[in-house]
Amino acid sequence: MKLLLTSAGVNNQSIQNALVGMLDKPIADSNALCIPTAMYGHPWVGPGVKTWEFISGKSENPMVNLGWKSVGVLELTALPSISRDHWEPLVRETDVLLVSGGDALFLYHWMRQSGLAELLPSLKAVYVGMSAGSMVMAPKIGKYFVGWTSPTGGDETLGLVDFAIFPHLDHVMLPDNTMGAAESWVAEIQGPAYAIDDQTAIKVIDGAVEVVSEGNWRHFTL
Incomplete structure (x- = not known):
């Protein structure tokens, strides 16, 4: 499985180069599906x-x-009401999934309800997440980022990577997203994590992790 977990999209040449390398062909030759679902929950x-x-x-x-x-x-949100035969072949054949930001728990809920969550580990597509679209891959997001209340009442997410993500580090429009806030968040989640700014992405290929950045980030190894 190939993941490109970003804070705010493909924001610089280094992240774009990483994406092209993961696709193993030009963007102009690649077919994409965008997933806006997380946005509805935020x-x-x-x-x-x-x-x-x-x-x-x-x-x-x-x-x-x-x-x-x-x-x-x-x-x-539409997939549970239509035949799986109508959408699963499309997902399996696409080159890349572009997953928006928004609310990570809302996205997690609908990934599970739709059946996409169970397909993700077997897909050939490169998964490109932005903010919540990246955070959902973690075992949990931490109470700091809980907005929409899941049916379980918890902060658990997919757990397809073994680290959590604190996005939008030091963002001018998010004055609370400081390194100090990230440190407090890590102390609460009690697990490995990355704090990343909008010029940073985390590349994961078959479990191997590499940070791609033209900005600021920090790896927490609690």
């Missing part, structure tokens, strides 16, 4: 214009607008 970004901007490639966070051969939409 009051800042959805539903509404922000969701449309992500899907249409007009977002300020480079994901959909990188020059893909084709881009489709995979809305996880």
Whole structure:
């Protein structure tokens, strides 16, 4: 499984180079599916214009607008009400999944409900997450990031990587996302983690982890 876990999309050349290397072919020859589901669970970004901007490639966070051969939409909340035969072949054949930010617990819930979660480990596609789309891969997100309340009431997520992610480190619009806040968050989750800014991504290929950055980040090894 190939994961490119970003804070705010493919924001610089280093992250884009990593993506192209993982695809093993040019972006212009690759087919993508974008997944906006996490946005609906977060009051800042959805539903509404922000969701449309992500899907249409007009977002300020480079994901959909990188020059893909084709881009489709995979809305996880719709999948439980249609035949799996209508969407699973499409997911298995695509080159890349582009997963938006928003609410990580809402995304986790619908990944499980839709059946996508069980497919992820076997997919050939490169998974590119942004913010919540990256955080959902962790064992848990920590109480600091809990917004939408899951049916279980917890903060558990997929656990497809063994570390948690604190995104948007030192972001000008998120003054609480400091390194000190990240340290307190790590002390609460009691596990390995990365704090990353919007110029940083974490590349994971078959369990091997590499940080790709033109910015600031920190690895916590509690």
